[in-house]
Amino acid sequence: MSEEQIKNLEAQFEERIARDEKIEPKDWMPEKYRQTHIRQMSQHAHSEIVGMLPEGNWITRAPSLRRKVALLAKVQDEAGHGLYLYSATETLGVSRDELYEQLHSGKAKYSSIFNYPTVTWADMGAIGWLVDGAAIINQVPLCSTSFGPYARAMVRVCKEESFHQRQGYEIMIKLANGTPEQKAMAQDALNRWWWPSLMMLGPTDAESIHTEQSMKWKLKRKSNDELRQQFIDQTVPQADLIGLTIPDPDLKWNEERQSYDFGDINWDEFWQVVKGHGPCNKERMKARVGAWERGEWVRDAAMAYAEKQQERREKQAV
Amino acid sequence: MATKNWPLWEVFVRSKNGLEHRHFGSLHAADAEMALENARDVYTRRNEGVSIWVVESKHITASNPEHNGELFEPAQDKVYRHPTFYDLPDEVKHM
Numbered sequence: 001m002s003e004e005q006i007k008n009l010e011a012q013f014e015e016r017i018a019r020d021e022k023i024e025p026k027d028w029m030p031e032k033y034r035q036t037h038i039r040q041m042s043q044h045a046h047s048e049i050v051g052m053l054p055e056g057n058w059i060t061r062a063p064s065l066r067r068k069v070a071l072l073a074k075v076q077d078e079a080g081h082g083l084y085l086y087s088a089t090e091t092l093g094v095s096r097d098e099l100y101e102q103l104h105s106g107k108a109k110y111s112s113i114f115n116y117p118t119v120t121w122a123d124m125g126a127i128g129w130l131v132d133g134a135a136i137i138n139q140v141p142l143c144s145t146s147f148g149p150y151a152r153a154m155v156r157v158c159k160e161e162s163f164h165q166r167q168g169y170e171i172m173i174k175l176a177n178g179t180p181e182q183k184a185m186a187q188d189a190l191n192r193w194w195w196p197s198l199m200m201l202g203p204t205d206a207e208s209i210h211t212e213q214s215m216k217w218k219l220k221r222k223s224n225d226e227l228r229q230q231f232i233d234q235t236v237p238q239a240d241l242i243g244l245t246i247p248d249p250d251l252k253w254n255e256e257r258q259s260y261d262f263g264d265i266n267w268d269e270f271w272q273v274v275k276g277h278g279p280c281n282k283e284r285m286k287a288r289v290g291a292w293e294r295g296e297w298v299r300d301a302a303m304a305y306a307e308k309q310q311e312r313r314e315k316q317a318v
Numbered sequence: 319m320a321t322k323n324w325p326l327w328e329v330f331v332r333s334k335n336g337l338e339h340r341h342f343g344s345l346h347a348a349d350a351e352m353a354l355e356n357a358r359d360v361y362t363r364r365n366e367g368v369s370i371w372v373v374e375s376k377h378i379t380a381s382n383p384e385h386n387g388e389l390f391e392p393a394q395d396k397v398y399r400h401p402t403f404y405d406l407p408d409e410v411k412h413m
C-alpha cells in the first residue's frame with residue numbers, strides 16, 4: 001500500500017471512531033492502534049491475574065464463612081476477568097503464550113497497586129473499597145471504548161465488579177464499628193492503601209504521555225486528574241460515614257469547586273514501584289512465574305491425553 | 319519445555335430456553351470436554367446460561383471485512399424486499 005493510501009485509510013478509520021462505530025478484530029486498523037490496544041488490554045489482564053495474589057493470601061484466614069465465600073468469589077472473578085481480557089487481546093493477533101511471556105519476563109507491566117503487601121485482614125476491606133473503587137472509576141468508561149472485544153469484555157467486568165467494592169466496604173464498616181483494636185486495624189489499612197489508590201488512577205495529566213491519543217480512540221473519556229478527583233469526592237463521605245479518617249492533613253472541602261482539595265501525592269514512590277522497587281514486586285512475580293512453571297506438566301499431560309483420545313477416535317472410525 | 323499449547327475455543331451460551339446461543343468469548347483448553355468445563359467456570363458464574371456450545375476457533379470460517387462491499391451492498395438497493403415498498407389502499411388497515 002502506498003503512503004497516500006494508508007493516510008486515506010487512517011483518516012477513514014478515525015472518522016469511524018468519531019462516529020462511535022466499533023472496530024472489530026478483522027477490520028483494517030493502524031498499526032499503532034493495534035499495538036496500543038495489545039499493550040493496554042494485556043496490562044489490564046495481567047493486573048487481574050496478579051491482583052489475585054494479595055487477596056489469595058487471606059482466603060484461608062477469612063474470619064467467617066460469609067467473608068470466605070465472598071473473598072473466594074471475588075478472587076475467582078478476577079481470574080475470570082483476566083481470561084476475558086486475554087482472549088479479547090488475542091483477537092488482535094497476539095498469542096496467549098506471548099502475553100504470558102511478556103508478563104513473566106517483566107516486559108509488560110501490571111497495576112503497581114498489587115506490589116503492596118496485605119498484612120492484616122482489614123487490608124481485604126481496604127482493597128475492595130478503595131482499590132476496586134478506583135478500578136471501577138477507571139473501567140466504566142471503557143464499556144464504550146472503540147475496540148469491540150475490549151468494550152464487550154468490560155461490560156461483563158463492570159457488571160461483576162460492583163460486588164467487589166461493596167464486600168470490601170462491608171468489611172470496613174464491621175471493623176470500624178467493632179472493638180477499638182478492630183477500628184484501629186481498619187484505620188491502619190486505610191492509612192496504607194489511601195495514597196497508593198490515588199496513584200492507581202495514573203500520573204498527573206501533565207505527565208501522562210498517552211492521554212491525547214487515548215481520548216481519540218475512546219480508551220479514555222476523562223483525564224487521570226479528573227478521575228482522581230471523582231474518586232476522592234465519592235470516597236471521603238464514605239470514610240466519614242463509618243468514622244475513619246482519610247490520612248491527608250490537607251484534605252479540605254472546597255465550596256467554590258464543589259470538590260475536595262487534597263495534598264501532594266508522592267510520585268517518587270509511584271515511579272519506584274512501577275520500576276520494580278515496590279515492597280512486593282519480586283514476590284508477586286516469583287509467585288506468578290512459579291505457578292506457571294509448576295503447572296507445566298499438568299498442561300502437557302492434558303494435551304497428551306487429548307491427543308491420545310483423538311487418535312483413538314480416528315482409529316475407531318477407520 | 320511445553321510440548322504444545324492448548325488450542326483456542328470459541329464459546330457460545332444460550333442464556334435461557336427460547337433464546338439462541340450467543341458468542342460469549344473464547345478460552346484455551348486441551349480438548350472439547352475441558353473447553354466446556356472451563357466455559358462453565360469462565361462465562362457462567364452468575365447463571366448466565368442453560369446451555370453451552372464450544373467449537374475450536376480454527377474451524378470457524380469468517381468473511382473478510384474488505385469484501386463487505388460485494389457481500390452486503392447488493393442488498394441495499396433491493397427495497398422491494400421490504401413490505402413498505404408496496405402501495406396499499408388507505409381502506410386496508412392491516413396487512
